[in-house]
Amino acid sequence: MHAKADTHELVILSLIAEEPIYGYALAKRAAARSEGLVTLTPAALYPLLARLEADKLVSTSWEAVKANPDDEAAKGRRRKWYRLTAKGRKRLDQRAKAARLFAKTIEAFLPAEGA
Amino acid sequence: MPQPTPEPAHAHGLRIQDQPESPRSPEDQIDAWLDVLVRLLDLPADEREGLRDELAAHLHERVRDLTLAGTDSTNPNTAPHTDPVTRAIAELGDQAELARALRNARHTPRRRRTLMLAGLIGTSAAALLISTAALVQSSAAPRTPNAVAAAAVAADTDEPGVLEMPITGTYEKARVSEVLRDVAAQVGRDVRFSRNLSEHLSMVLEPGGEPVHKKVTAALKSMPLEEAVNRLGIAMRYDEGLLQVRDRGDHLFFGFRPELDEMEAFLMTHDLAPLLDLGLASSEIHGVLTQFVEPDEWRYNGGTFAIEIVREKALVEAPPRMQAGVEETLAVLEASFARQPDDPRSREIDLEHVVAPARGGASPQTRETIERIFDGLAAAYPGAPTPAVAIDYDTHSYMVYGNLHQRNLAKQVIERFDAEPATIPGTP
Numbered sequence: 144m145h146a147k148a149d150t151h152e153l154v155i156l157s158l159i160a161e162e163p164i165y166g167y168a169l170a171k172r173a174a175a176r177s178e179g180l181v182t183l184t185p186a187a188l189y190p191l192l193a194r195l196e197a198d199k200l201v202s203t204s205w206e207a208v209k210a211n212p213d214d215e216a217a218k219g220r221r222r223k224w225y226r227l228t229a230k231g232r233k234r235l236d237q238r239a240k241a242a243r244l245f246a247k248t249i250e251a252f253l254p255a256e257g258a
Numbered sequence: 259m260p261q262p263t264p265e266p267a268h269a270h271g272l273r274i275q276d277q278p279e280s281p282r283s284p285e286d287q288i289d290a291w292l293d294v295l296v297r298l299l300d301l302p303a304d305e306r307e308g309l310r311d312e313l314a315a316h317l318h319e320r321v322r323d324l325t326l327a328g329t330d331s332t333n334p335n336t337a338p339h340t341d342p343v344t345r346a347i348a349e350l351g352d353q354a355e356l357a358r359a360l361r362n363a364r365h366t367p368r369r370r371r372t373l374m375l376a377g378l379i380g381t382s383a384a385a386l387l388i389s390t391a392a393l394v395q396s397s398a399a400p401r402t403p404n405a406v407a408a409a410a411v412a413a414d415t416d417e418p419g420v421l422e423m424p425i426t427g428t429y430e431k432a433r434v435s436e437v438l439r440d441v442a443a444q445v446g447r448d449v450r451f452s453r454n455l456s457e458h459l460s461m462v463l464e465p466g467g468e469p470v471h472k473k474v475t476a477a478l479k480s481m482p483l484e485e486a487v488n489r490l491g492i493a494m495r496y497d498e499g500l501l502q503v504r505d506r507g508d509h510l511f512f513g514f515r516p517e518l519d520e521m522e523a524f525l526m527t528h529d530l531a532p533l534l535d536l537g538l539a540s541s542e543i544h545g546v547l548t549q550f551v552e553p554d555e556w557r558y559n560g561g562t563f564a565i566e567i568v569r570e571k572a573l574v575e576a577p578p579r580m581q582a583g584v585e586e587t588l589a590v591l592e593a594s595f596a597r598q599p600d601d602p603r604s605r606e607i608d609l610e611h612v613v614a615p616a617r618g619g620a621s622p623q624t625r626e627t628i629e630r631i632f633d634g635l636a637a638a639y640p641g642a643p644t645p646a647v648a649i650d651y652d653t654h655s656y657m658v659y660g661n662l663h664q665r666n667l668a669k670q671v672i673e674r675f676d677a678e679p680a681t682i683p684g685t686p
Contacts, residue, residue, distance in 0.1 A: 165315070166312060166315075166316055167315065167316045167319045167320065184349065184351070185313070185316060185349055185350045185351070185356075186349075186350060186351035186355065186356050186359065189309070189312065189313065189316075189356075189360065190356070190359035190360050190362070190363040191363070193309070193360055193363035193364050194363035194364075197363060197364055205311075208315065220311065220314055220315050220318065221311040221312075221315065222312075222315045223308070223311070223312045223315070
């Protein structure tokens with residue numbers, strides 16, 4: 144798998160592990176958490192979410208969203224929520240372990256700051 | 259959230275080039291964009307609707323955030339007149355590329371294998387359909403006007419000459435609509451596009467804007483028309499076989515496969531009597547067809563097309579390719595479960611004269627013995643044809659009526675019981 148896709152998968156699984164979340168909120172939270180360094184464009188985010196769902200790493204459910212929740216007749220939109228599965232948790236642990244090892248390895252070669 | 263850089267303007271479309279320049283609501287703009295995307299998805303209906311709803315929710319929230327944030331005058335990539343809807347849609351990228359990514363993501367490895375198998379069955383069955391369609395359709399149930407029209411369309415496509423004519427051309431970032439016109443001109447045809455393809459090939463981003471044309475780079479070297487069109491589709495990043503062409507006599511009709519499938523679907527009955535006679539249950543046949551012939555396309559599996567089994571017929575409303583797949587699969591099933599000629603339940607019945615070997619001629623006692631054995635067979639093999647035996651005193655023979663297994667048993671009895679006494683095995 145492409146390194147960037149690996150990173151995106153780690154970011155997405157990590158955020159979903161914290162709490163159930165939907166696509167748009169996930170993109171916003173990834174950007175906020177990384178102070179803008181991680182940008183999940185919709186074109187990258189939604190196919191990746193679809194793949195995670197097909198691989199059963201996440202489970203999904205739908206929420207009806209209405210501008211006015213008291214208006215039962217109003218036709219609302221649907222929002223898709225993602226939750227981490229046990230299989231997803233295992234994948235996240237693998238990705239996190241690999242990422243930590245990579246960071247530790249690189250750290251050993253970095254010159255001291257300001258040197 | 260940081261403001262993503264909008265994709266190049268050519269990648270996005272909001273309305274058809276020839277539509278009047280009337281301002282449209284954000285809802286309409288988003289719906290129009292999603293309509294085209296969903297058409298390109300080539301996924302089961304429930305998955306298409308799910309993706310549509312998810313992306314619609316994303317777009318509406320993004321538009322709301324952009325509207326609340328106001329015009330971002332600090333972003334040099336944002337044109338001053340870019341409205342939140344245009345920008346939100348632009349962030350989603352090109353419809354064809356997004357559709358391709360979503361399709362690929364949805365297909366698990368197992369599903370890809372199944373689709374490949376179904377595709378192989380469908381392809382190999384095409385010739386069989388052509389040879390059998392007329393025969394089967396003659397016994398078809400009453401057809402709807404739509405089905406009749408669709409069948410007429412299907413009949414039009416049975417002109418292999420034009421679709422196999424060689425096409426040659428080198429195109430460098432050329433407008434796809436012009437490339438397809440050139441391809442059609444090479445076979446002496448005018449050209450027409452389906453609604454969704456037309457929307458995808460030529461669009462404008464906003465009211466009053468310049469139309470943006472989809473472009474393609476490809477080299478076609480003397481390849482059959484159908485193959486050339488597929489090659490162009492792949493060059494446009496469509497999935498294999500998504501861009502299709504039909505010969506409609508005076509013009510070539512180009513469109514996406516799901517659209518054409520729906521246009522060409524027709525009702526056809528498939529005879530199941532041979533399979534039911536072989537002992538297969540209707541539910542088993544239904545299960546095989548909906549699992550092996552393009553499984554995702556059946557309404558039963560969340561797709562578009564219908565299959566129902568009524569008594570000894572399968573009523574199938576589907577495009578020619580899937581009808582061929584059904585016919586081929588039924589033939590494979592029949593061949594797999596076909597009985598051997600000496601199968602006790604075989605329905606291949608015949609009348610055979612068996613001359614009595616004894617000098618005394620045919621005997622009523624032997625006939626009764628055969629009848630008792632036939633009674634035992636009927637109990638052992640329910641559903642087998644009912645055999646009969648009679649004596650023809652003029653020819654000193656038995657007339658045995660039944661399948662090969664039944665006739666062979668009768669012959670064994672006759673040979674044993676009507677043998678001359680000296681030849682009875684074990685007799686001193």
